[in-house]
Amino acid sequence: MGDAITIKDIAKALGMSYSTVSRALKGSYKISEATRLKVKEYADAHHYRPNLLAQSLKSKKSRSIGVLLCSIPNNFFAEVINGIDSIAYNKDYHVILTQSLESYEREIKNLEHLAGRLVDGLLVSLATETTDLSHFRQWHDSGVPIVFFDRVTDLINTHKVVVDNAGGAYKAIQHLLENGYRKIAHITSSPNLSITQERLEGYNKALLENGISPNPDYIRYCQHGGMLPEEVEQAIEQLLSLPHPPDAVFTASDRITISTLSILHKRGIRIPQQLAMAGFSNFSAPELFTPPLTTVRQPAFEMGRAATELLIQLIESKQPVTAFEKKVLPAELIIRASS
Amino acid sequence: MGDAITIKDIAKALGMSYSTVSRALKGSYKISEATRLKVKEYADAHHYRPNLLAQSLKSKKSRSIGVLLCSIPNNFFAEVINGIDSIAYNKDYHVILTQSLESYEREIKNLEHLAGRLVDGLLVSLATETTDLSHFRQWHDSGVPIVFFDRVTDLINTHKVVVDNAGGAYKAIQHLLENGYRKIAHITSSPNLSITQERLEGYNKALLENGISPNPDYIRYCQHGGMLPEEVEQAIEQLLSLPHPPDAVFTASDRITISTLSILHKRGIRIPQQLAMAGFSNFSAPELFTPPLTTVRQPAFEMGRAATELLIQLIESKQPVTAFEKKVLPAELIIRASS
DNA sequence: TTTATTTATGCAAACGTTGGCACAAGTGAT
DNA sequence: ATCACTTGTGCCAACGTTTGCATAAATAAA
Numbered sequence: 001m002g003d004a005i006t007i008k009d010i011a012k013a014l015g016m017s018y019s020t021v022s023r024a025l026k027g028s029y030k031i032s033e034a035t036r037l038k039v040k041e042y043a044d045a046h047h048y049r050p051n052l053l054a055q056s057l058k059s060k061k062s063r064s065i066g067v068l069l070c071s072i073p074n075n076f077f078a079e080v081i082n083g084i085d086s087i088a089y090n091k092d093y094h095v096i097l098t099q100s101l102e103s104y105e106r107e108i109k110n111l112e113h114l115a116g117r118l119v120d121g122l123l124v125s126l127a128t129e130t131t132d133l134s135h136f137r138q139w140h141d142s143g144v145p146i147v148f149f150d151r152v153t154d155l156i157n158t159h160k161v162v163v164d165n166a167g168g169a170y171k172a173i174q175h176l177l178e179n180g181y182r183k184i185a186h187i188t189s190s191p192n193l194s195i196t197q198e199r200l201e202g203y204n205k206a207l208l209e210n211g212i213s214p215n216p217d218y219i220r221y222c223q224h225g226g227m228l229p230e231e232v233e234q235a236i237e238q239l240l241s242l243p244h245p246p247d248a249v250f251t252a253s254d255r256i257t258i259s260t261l262s263i264l265h266k267r268g269i270r271i272p273q274q275l276a277m278a279g280f281s282n283f284s285a286p287e288l289f290t291p292p293l294t295t296v297r298q299p300a301f302e303m304g305r306a307a308t309e310l311l312i313q314l315i316e317s318k319q320p321v322t323a324f325e326k327k328v329l330p331a332e333l334i335i336r337a338s339s
Numbered sequence: 340m341g342d343a344i345t346i347k348d349i350a351k352a353l354g355m356s357y358s359t360v361s362r363a364l365k366g367s368y369k370i371s372e373a374t375r376l377k378v379k380e381y382a383d384a385h386h387y388r389p390n391l392l393a394q395s396l397k398s399k400k401s402r403s404i405g406v407l408l409c410s411i412p413n414n415f416f417a418e419v420i421n422g423i424d425s426i427a428y429n430k431d432y433h434v435i436l437t438q439s440l441e442s443y444e445r446e447i448k449n450l451e452h453l454a455g456r457l458v459d460g461l462l463v464s465l466a467t468e469t470t471d472l473s474h475f476r477q478w479h480d481s482g483v484p485i486v487f488f489d490r491v492t493d494l495i496n497t498h499k500v501v502v503d504n505a506g507g508a509y510k511a512i513q514h515l516l517e518n519g520y521r522k523i524a525h526i527t528s529s530p531n532l533s534i535t536q537e538r539l540e541g542y543n544k545a546l547l548e549n550g551i552s553p554n555p556d557y558i559r560y561c562q563h564g565g566m567l568p569e570e571v572e573q574a575i576e577q578l579l580s581l582p583h584p585p586d587a588v589f590t591a592s593d594r595i596t597i598s599t600l601s602i603l604h605k606r607g608i609r610i611p612q613q614l615a616m617a618g619f620s621n622f623s624a625p626e627l628f629t630p631p632l633t634t635v636r637q638p639a640f641e642m643g644r645a646a647t648e649l650l651i652q653l654i655e656s657k658q659p660v661t662a663f664e665k666k667v668l669p670a671e672l673i674i675r676a677s678s
Numbered sequence: 679t680t681t682a683t684t685t686a687t688g689c690a691a692a693c694g695t696t697g698g699c700a701c702a703a704g705t706g707a708t
Numbered sequence: 709a710t711c712a713c714t715t716g717t718g719c720c721a722a723c724g725t726t727t728g729c730a731t732a733a734a735t736a737a738a
Binding site: 357361390 | 723724725726727
């Protein structure tokens with residue numbers, strides 16, 4: 001970037017050795033005050049900026065963390081990124097963002113990229129398509145700190161930060177039941193995601209506790225997590241054409257929630273009279289929807305912060321860490337008119 | 340990252356020189372087929388990954404681009420990032436994202452960071468607070484390609500990608516006028532942003548063409564671009580307490596639009612009966628709001644793509660580029676029930 | 679056979695920074 | 709005046725990769 005001035009340039013200009021200049025700039029080791037000042041002054045005057053690449057090459061530390069998530073333009077992940085950034089910025093780490101767009105292939109390619117950049121650690125939320133975790137295991141085994149968030153896996157032993165998905169779903173279903181809904185459908189993401197399983201678990205638990213045995217016809221999976229509008233459309237179509245169509249629907253992700261609301265609107269279905277609705281969403285103002293939407297809100301910003309704190313802790317730990325933590329953040333049910 | 344295998348390791352293991360291995364891997368220069376195969380095989384078997392840092396240090400090219408924008412969790416910017424990523428990924432560039440949160444100080448610090456990482460180029464959308472551009476000029480003069488998008492400046496001569504802000508605002512105001520509204524207020528961002536000026540220009544033009552002279556009382560600036568909820572609250576308060584309160588309000592950014600809608604809701608103001616509303620917004624489903632919101636939608640994804648294409652073109656150009664382009668993308672007015 | 683040419687490989691320096699080791703000059707104790 | 713430290717600096721190798729130049733071996737032309 002530009003033809004920046006280097007330590008060598010300063011050394012030559014001032015008739016010193018490289019090391020003296022380096023040490024003067026770092027303030028380390030024994031350097032006379034006079035030299036230090038002379039160097040600093042020259043450096044400032046010529047806009048000296050250390051070459052971080054060279055430093056990283058030397059130190060094998062890049063002070064950067066790689067983030068692997070599925071989609072940036074998504075309320076939930078955007079807030080998570082904000083949380084990540086808030087910690088990383090203060091601790092002077094760089095954030096290198098990559099999105100998998102739910103694709104396994106792309107996840108691998110991004111991981112390779114980040115690896116080549118020698119990131120000091122990885123913050124990962126798994127892609128929907130991912131079932132084979134050997135690429136993560138490979139890095140993890142070779143000592144790269146990884147923290148999983150949101151979409152996690154039990155197959156790799158490291159820190160994880162998740163939301164209380166089961167609890168959030170449970171609360172939402174409990175609420176729907178209390179309001180008299182009995183035929184509650186669930187539109188969710190791919191069944192191999194941890195969040196899908198946990199949310200389904202909360203859904204089932206609430207139903208069973210109320211003496212209702214879950215009806216498999218009421219559970220619709222979107223393999224692409226709602227990335228494709230038609231998969232949500234199709235799920236709703238199927239639900240509505242059942243002999244006993246549901247009287248409420250619980251949606252499992254931001255994208256699915258918004259899509260569902262939008263599709264129900266287009267079909268002229270009155271909410272909550274014909275069909276009640278509640279869903280996971282991190283949209284900033286769900287009260288503005290027609291009708292105001294009952295949501296399970298996740299502390300996304302907090303999740304980003306927590307994951308990043310844990311990761312940096314791992315990176316900077318002197319001894320290898322063996323005891324890992326699974327941090328579970330609370331999910332908040334906010335009841336509005338849609339249910 | 341990990342204890343990765345290097346070219347040196349391969350060379351030693353195979354009894355070759357570093358250069359032979361390097362050339363075999365790159366497929367460059369004259370290398371016998373036998374050697375090439377032997378090297379590739381060994382490299383694959385041991386998961387060799389080139390150290391991108393070392394390559395960058397040598398080549399003075401990092402194949403990464405730095406992005407400087409104000410806020411990631413914002414529909415508009417999130418979509419822009421998606422556009423940036425779509426091009427960068429295909430051209431094999433890394434995206435290093437930083438957010439200024441509208442702060443000048445933070446913008447500078449991020450810029451320093453990116454500079455130290457030797458990014459090959461910069462994609463910039465200015466922070467609200469920024470008026471002094473000398474830090475950008477410094478990099479630009481030293482040869483770092485920069486492309487500005489959305490919030491641009493005339494003071495630095497380089498490629499720019501913007502939306503037809505004046506045209507978008509003009510169309511919205513024209514529409515409000517056609518629907519009989521005459522007292523149209525405008526809640527907007529800080530006056531020193533290019534987008535603010537341009538949107539105001541379209542607003543004024545439409546009014547003047549219809550024989551209405553703009554009323555300064557109807558124009559309210561939010562210095563922090565709506566980052567602080569109270570600034571929007573205050574703007575609305577002031578508008579409503581005017582002797583002749585407006586009959587319509589036109590909002591100039593995603594955040595301000597959502598905040599305004601939310602505040603009007605809380606105050607129980609009926610839209611559009613008491614106050615009509617239209618505003619810039621990139622929310623995915625404004626038809627879901629109460630009432631469905633008339634919006635000026637920006638092609639954010641396209642903007643990200645266009646800016647990135649121009650930047651990479653600059654980076655990879657052999658001759659220094661002197662003729663710069665200002666690309667203006669159309670803004671789309673989508674009329675809904677709020678107006 | 680000798681000389682010229684091609685082909686494949688090796689050597690070493692460079693990118694910018696850091697840090698171990700060495701060493702000269704200065705200080706103080708004996 | 710000698711010895712033992714301390715202080716401030718310089719030298720050089722290393723991080724992993726690339727590349728111009730040199731060179732050995734193989735081939736072709738004389």
